[in-house]
Amino acid sequence: MNNIDTAGAHAGGVPAIRVVIVDDHAIFRSGLKADLDARVTVVGEAGTVEQAIAVIAQTRPEVVLLDVHLPGGLGGGGREVIAGSAALLSSTRFLALSVSDAAEDVVSVIRAGARGYVTKSISGTEITDAVLRVAGGDAVFSPRLAGFVLDAFGTAPADIADDELDRLSARELEVMRLIARGYSYKEVAKELFISIKTVETHVSAVLRKLQLSSRHELTKWAAERRLL
Amino acid sequence: MTTAISRPQLVRSSDRVIAGVCAGLAAHLGWPVRMVRIGMVVAALAGGAGLAFYAWLWIMVPTADENAKRNARRPASPIAPAVSAPGPLPVPADFVAATFPATPFPAGVTYPDGPTLPDGPAFPGSPTQGSPMQGAPVQGAPPWQPGPAPASGSVPGTATSPWFRLRRMPYGKEILLGAGLLLAGGILTARMLGLDVPLGTLIPAAAILGGAAIAWMQLDETRRAGLLDKTKADQAGGWARLGAGLALVVAGVLVMVSGSGSWEQTWLALLASVAVLGGVALVLLPWGLKFWRDLEAERAGRVRATERAEIAAHLHDSVLQTLALIQRRAGNEHDVVRLARAQERELRGWLYRDPGKEAGQLSERIKAAAAEVEDSLGNAVDVVSVGDTAMTERHEALVQASREAMVNASRHGGGTVSVYLEVADGGVEIFVKDRGPGFDPQSVPADRMGVRESIIGRMKRHGGTAVISSSADGTEVRLRLPSDAADNGEGKS
Known part of the structure; x- marks a missing residue:
């Protein structure tokens, strides 16, 4: 899917996904690099906002693993990196990676354009899976992010009259609930008797609503919310 | 006087007819409320003395709520009851009037060992004479006993040095105000008795003193509040008070200097002085601003340092200890994971906890x-x-x-x-x-x-x-x- 030569390993003939890791902790970067399996290859690293924007522009990775909190720039952290790489958003996808569980951080980086959010404590395999999913154009929701979405949009399904961007449909709510309960996409599909592809469609739709909804409560909610 | 400390504090009661003064007084003195009320009415008929006394207490005695707030703000000490019982009043009025020039006296009341203080030889009458408490407020409030008029001469001296003692004690304001009223009463009485009081100089002097006192009180209060603890209302009130004090002082000085001459002359002088003041302010403004900014910066720095110290203390108690434990248990994966998880949870709770959340x-x-x-x-x-x-x-x-x-x-x-x-x-x-x-x-x-x-x-x-x-x-x-x-x-x- 990429026409640039892939330097990394190949798994079953599928070219490895090219990834840039942006995190201000060198220890964490090297640890993550060691954890990621052969399906991805790390083509660049950055520790600050400026470095990140430069490295991303130069290497044009498919996926950027992006820490929410970064030094440098105007203090915007991960959001600023995404904004600075706006021209590449069609080809480069961002997966937010954070130790912060604060809704404010998570929601702001998602609304800036990240395709998903995972916590740093998940395993290398899980991160690799998430990277592949994001590279494939899907959204990655952790249980906690699903919880935030449910909290922000409310747990009541949308009426027809509602602005569709401001509420979740009944099906989307079901999917979000299951993800919040710790279900994988596969398990969600099994539980709801739908295909994994449909689950991914629902999740992407929710992501779009989360990013585009002008619902004023959303930002306010995230800013006010300082929960664990 | 030791008995004063064991008495219930003099506060305005919430069980009230008008302002809770009588009920509060009754509770304080241990008398029946009805008696106090009747006494108050009788005193009110006697030339309005009761009315004046009532008004005085109404203004000076805090309500129970206010009092609680006041005590919460200041370190609790046994002095409060002694002072809130009309401080200088328990002793005979002439004694108070006589000691007014030496303002440190009220400060004696504020000290826990107050009872031992009045044995200073400087005081003409023994303060322990008679019953110090019983009924004293009633006889003490109307200060119409010939006080020494020359008090005004010695006041400027006392206003400076004892002030610093005064401001450290609660109710200093009230005591000062009471002393001023006593002085005024004394002067009035003296005039009634036919003595010649140089009102022309006394009134401006009093104005200057009063203005200075008001302004200083203001400074004192702002300092106590840390100069920056600005609730908007407080600040507005503060500026108003400062302005009033300044106006009083200026007016007093003007009248004194111009010899209370014609209105026109005073007006001209006022204009000139305002112009001069304005000029001085203009010159001093940059310096004052710089001073203010330095002060703010220093304060902010102090706050930051405190914050940093708190964070350091917390990290030391939690994270560093856990890291040390993890190093010692490095062989046991299970323990390490458990320690790390527990520490993470604790730190997260500390970092992201919403203090407003119940x-x-x-x-x-x-x-x-x-x-x-x-x-x-x-x-x-x-x-x-x-x-x-x-x-x-x-x-x-x-x-x-x-x-x-x-x-x-x-x-x-x-x-x-x-x-x-x-x-x-x-x-x-x-x-x-x-x-x-x-x-x-x-x-x-x-x-x-x-x-x-x-x-x-x-x-x-x-x-x-x-x-x-x-x-x-x-x-x-x-x-x-x-x-x-x-x-x-x-x-x-």
């Missing part, structure tokens, strides 16, 4: 239960919560049941446990999921209390339900507790 919410309890299970069994328990509600007795049962479910999931699942809490209008739902090998809920032996009794039975007893579904992919326990309204309907059926 404690005792359901989500908090669920998280606490998860933390407990995590600590005791070592497997991570992730809690995601949507919505929240205050704890009730029924929720307590829910917490217990979900805790039991978490224990089972952690023990038998052997991996990360996901807990999802959703609070909606209809009720509370909790899902506890693990990725263990699963089991057949039907095959659980009847004697196994865990699932049957602690989870299913408990939920049923409180009007809820518990469903356990298990497969090879893991087990999920779903607990549902309908809200009270829904429960009432169900419970009765």
Whole structure:
């Protein structure tokens, strides 16, 4: 899917996904690099906002693993990196990676354009899976992010009259609930008797609503919310 | 005077006819309220003395609420009752008037060892003479006993040095005001008795003194509030007071200098002085601003330093200790993971906790239960919560049941446990999921209390339900507790 030569390993003939890791902790970067399996290859690293924007522009990775909190720039952290790489958003996808569980951080980086959010404590395999999913154009929701979405949009399904961007449909709510309960996409599909592809469609739709909804409560909610 | 300390504090009672003065006074003196009220009315008929006394107390004596606030703000000390009992009043009025020039005297009242103070030889009358307390306020309030008029001459000297003592004590304002009123009363009496009092110089002098006192009080209060603790209202009041003080001083000086001459002359002088003041202000303004800014910067720095110290202390007590432990237990993966998880949880709680969020919410309890299970069994328990509600007795049962479910999931699942809490209008739902090998809920032996009794039975007893579904992919326990309204309907059926 990429026409640039892939330097990394190949798994079953599928070219490895090219990834840039942006995190201000060198220890964490090297640890993550060691954890990621052969399906991805790390083509660049950055520790600050400026470095990140430069490295991303130069290497044009498919996926950027992006820490929410970064030094440098105007203090915007991960959001600023995404904004600075706006021209590449069609080809480069961002997966937010954070130790912060604060809704404010998570929601702001998602609304800036990240395709998903995972916590740093998940395993290398899980991160690799998430990277592949994001590279494939899907959204990655952790249980906690699903919880935030449910909290922000409310747990009541949308009426027809509602602005569709401001509420979740009944099906989307079901999917979000299951993800919040710790279900994988596969398990969600099994539980709801739908295909994994449909689950991914629902999740992407929710992501779009989360990013585009002008619902004023959303930002306010995230800013006010300082929960664990 | 020692008895004064054991008396109930003089505050305006909430049980009141007009302002609670009489009731408060009665409580303070231990007299019947009715008597105090009748006495007050009688005194009011006697040339309005009672009215003046009543008004005086109304202004000077705080209400019980105000008093509590005041005491909360200042360190509690035995001096408060002694002073709030009309401080200088217990002693005969002439004694107060005589000692006014030496203002340090009231300060003596404020010290815990006050009783020993008045034995100074400088005081003409022994303060212990007569009954120091009984009825003293009544006879003390109308200060129409010939006070020494020349007091005005010595006041400027006393206004400076004792002031610094004064301002450290509570009620300094009240005492100062009382002394001023006593002085005025003395002067009036002197005039009535035919003595010639040079009012022309006395009034401007009094104005200057009063203005200076007001302005200084202002400075003192702002300093006490840390110069920057600016509630808007406070500040406005402060500026008003400062302005009033300044105006008084300027007017006093003007009248004194211009010899209380024609209005026109005064007006001209006023204009000139305002112009001069304006010029001086213009010159000093940059310097003042710089000073102010330095002060703010220093203060901000201090706040930062305090914050940093607090963070350092917390990190030292928690994170550094845990890191040391982890190094020592590096061989034991299980312990290391458990330590790291526990520390992470603690730090997260400290960093992201919302101080405004009230404690005792359901989500908090669920998280606490998860933390407990995590600590005791070592497997991570992730809690995601949507919505929240205050704890009730029924929720307590829910917490217990979900805790039991978490224990089972952690023990038998052997991996990360996901807990999802959703609070909606209809009720509370909790899902506890693990990725263990699963089991057949039907095959659980009847004697196994865990699932049957602690989870299913408990939920049923409180009007809820518990469903356990298990497969090879893991087990999920779903607990549902309908809200009270829904429960009432169900419970009765």
